[in-house]
Every structure is written in structure tokens, then in C-alpha cells.
Amino acid sequence: MRRWILPWIELAGWLGLALAALSQRQNLALWWQLLAIWGGFAGLALLSRQWGGTHTLLLPAALLVGLGWVFLYRLRAEWAAHMFTGAMVGLGAYCIGFAGNWATSRAKYVFGVSAAALLALTLIFGQWSGGAKAWLAVGPIRFQPVEFAKVLLVLFIARYLVENRPLLTLKQGWAGAAYWGPLLLFLGSVFMLLAVQRDLGPALLVFLVYCALSSLIVGSWKLLAAYGVLTISGFTGALLLFPHLRTRAAAWISPWEHAEGAGYQILQGLFALNNGKVLGKGIGAGAGELIPEVHTDFIFALIGEELGLVGTVSVISLYLIIAFIGLRLASRSTDPVEQSTALGIVLLFSAQVFLVVGGILRLLPLTGMTLPLLSYGSSSLAAHMWMLGILASTGRVRGK
DSSP: OOTTHHHHHHHHHHHHHHHHHHHTTSOOTTHHHHHHHHHHHHHHHHHHHHHTSOOTTHHHHHHHHHHHHHHHHHHOHHHHHHHHHHHHHHHHHHHHHHHSOTTTOSOHHHHHHHHHHHHHHHHHHOEEETTEEEEEEETTEEEOHHHHHHHHHHHHHHHHHHHTGGGSSGGGTHHHHHHHHHHHHHHHHHHHHHHHTTOHHHHHHHHHHHHHHHHHHHTOHHHHHHHHHHHHHHHHHHHHHOHHHHHHHHHHHOGGGGTTTTTHHHHHHHHHHHHHTTTOSOTTOSOGGGSTTTTTTOHHHHHHHHHHHHHHHHHHHHHHHHHHHHHHHHHHOOOHHHHHHHHHHHHHHHHHHHHHHHHHTTSSOOOOOOOTTTSSOHHHHHHHHHHHHHHHHHHHHHTO
């Protein structure tokens, strides 16, 4: 038996144990969906080997998606069924990411314009949900364009910065401003579109990735300091402009003073994590129903309650493994654009995990974003699988 198959057999065993634990508390009529998810990821790993690329990203991703399905099924069967659909779409999105030469494509402006167009369409035709105008409906299909727009923005930013690096240094004076100006004007317009839609979490995420990428590629500590000042100014301005942000910030600082309002979700999440102790109360034994939006924003807290510290550390470890594999792929690339693209994808993926988990632990204000690969949301799942496919294509382009 080939060595690569063994981890997939072990994964099947772990998911089987989770199903067995869940079956003690509820009917498992949709158990076949978890089996199909496992089979889809395992089959894609086999195909990836045949195509000459890396398959190592798929195993931790499969475990996260499988775990997400189990906990969503524990909450509501239709949520798990929705995630199953998202997982199948996500496998296709991974193939698209894997097959394309995203880093070597000359269509950097197409990426940027496509992202802006998606956000503009959302502003004009979008639907309000959860306090943000972030949804588009095309017939029976309803999705969040921003999930895909932020990936397109990173593809655009990475290539633009690398191609114009000689003229983007602060030493170039007005010549450099001719290249910084259009980039900053474009990104400012994108952030304004997101601000009008009141979808500020993705705006913060893309801004952080842009700051990190541009500082690393241009190699200027002065630039990083300037971004620090800009971040503080932007945060202050957002608090003045958006009342809901002031409410959220106040609840983050003093959740007990807002226990019956905006602080309720934060407190319930902290209670759940505390109740889980080290080993957790067992799958299905927690009180996840008490946490608002537990299936999207706060699934990490539910895992902490039912699987304990062991479960939360395991989840974070899986994200770290994905980030490590991505950084290794980026470091082995000899093409600057490919390298910066892979780095941008890793930063985008990891920053979202950091912001979401940090919000649940009350280390940061809540952003309203989902936990990649784990939370409810087909758009998020498909977009993050696309990102992993782009990362994996780094190895395929090198022929390894």
C-alpha cells in the first residue's frame, strides 16, 4: 500500500469516530454526505499526484471540512446539507485553481477590474443580510461575491507590486508616485464600495494583506510605519462614520455592560470555551444553540465546548499546517510573481483565521467573517478551496 494512502485511511477513522459519537444523540440519515466528502477529497489527492502537483494541502483541508460538516449536522441537518453542496462546488473550485497559471497570467488588470465589478454589482443588485449588503442572487443561486473578489484582488496586487517594484520604492519620488497613485486610488475605491455595503471585515482583510505584501516586496520599513498610521486613522474614521462599529467596539471592550445586546454573543462564546475545559463535553453535549450565529461566526466556540482545548488546538494546528505548506511552496518558487502570489494567498487565508479566532477569544473586535473551511457558507468554502488550488498550482507549475 502506498504511503500517501495511509493518512486518508486514518482520516476516515477519525471522521467515523465523530459520526459514532454524534449518532448517540441524533439520527444520521445524511451520513453518506460525509463519506462523499472524504471520497471527493481523497480522489482529488490521487488526481493531483497524477497531474504532477502537490496534494499535501488536501488532507488538512478535508479534515476541517469534515469536522465542519459534523458540527453543522449536530446543529441542524439542513446546514450540513448546505455545506455538502459547498464542498462539492469547492472541489471543482480547487481544480480550477490548480489547473490555471494564475501567477503567470498577463491578466492582472482583468483580476482587479473583475473584483471591482463584482463589488459594484453587489452594491447595485445585492441583498441585505446580517447588516451587510453582501449577497447576490442569480436565479436560484445565492452567493457572496466578496469571497471571490478578495482572491482576485490579491492576484492583482501581487503581480502589480512585483512588476512595478523598481518604481515603487520611496526613493523614486514623483516617479514612484505615478505608480503608487493608481494602485492606491483603485484600492481606495474598492474599500469605499465595501464600506457602503457595510461589509468592513473583508475590507480590513484585504487591506492587511496589501500592507504586508507591499512592505515585503518593496522592502521598506518606512512604508510599514506609514501603513500603521493609516490603519489607526482609518479605524478612527470608521468608528466615527459607522454607529454599528462603535456598538461592536464597546461590546468588545466591556461585554458585561452590553450583556443583553451586542455583548451577548461574545459572552456566550467565552462561556462555551470555558465549559469545554481540556477534553470537552462531547459532540452534541454542549449548548451551542445559545450562541448567536454559532454556525457561521462562532463555530470555533462550539468546538471548544464539545471537544475542549484539545479540539481547538487541533483546529488551529490544521490551519498552521496549511500555512506552513503554502509558505514552503512560495519559498521554493523561483518566479517572483508566483512567489508573491502564493505568499498573498497564505496571508489572506491566515489573516482571516487570525481575525475570526481572535474575535472569539476577545483578543480582537468581531469582524463578522467565517472560519475558513469550517463554518457554514458555500461561497466561503468554494473561495477558500479555490485559494488552496492556486497554492497547489505553485508546485504544478514547477513540475514537482
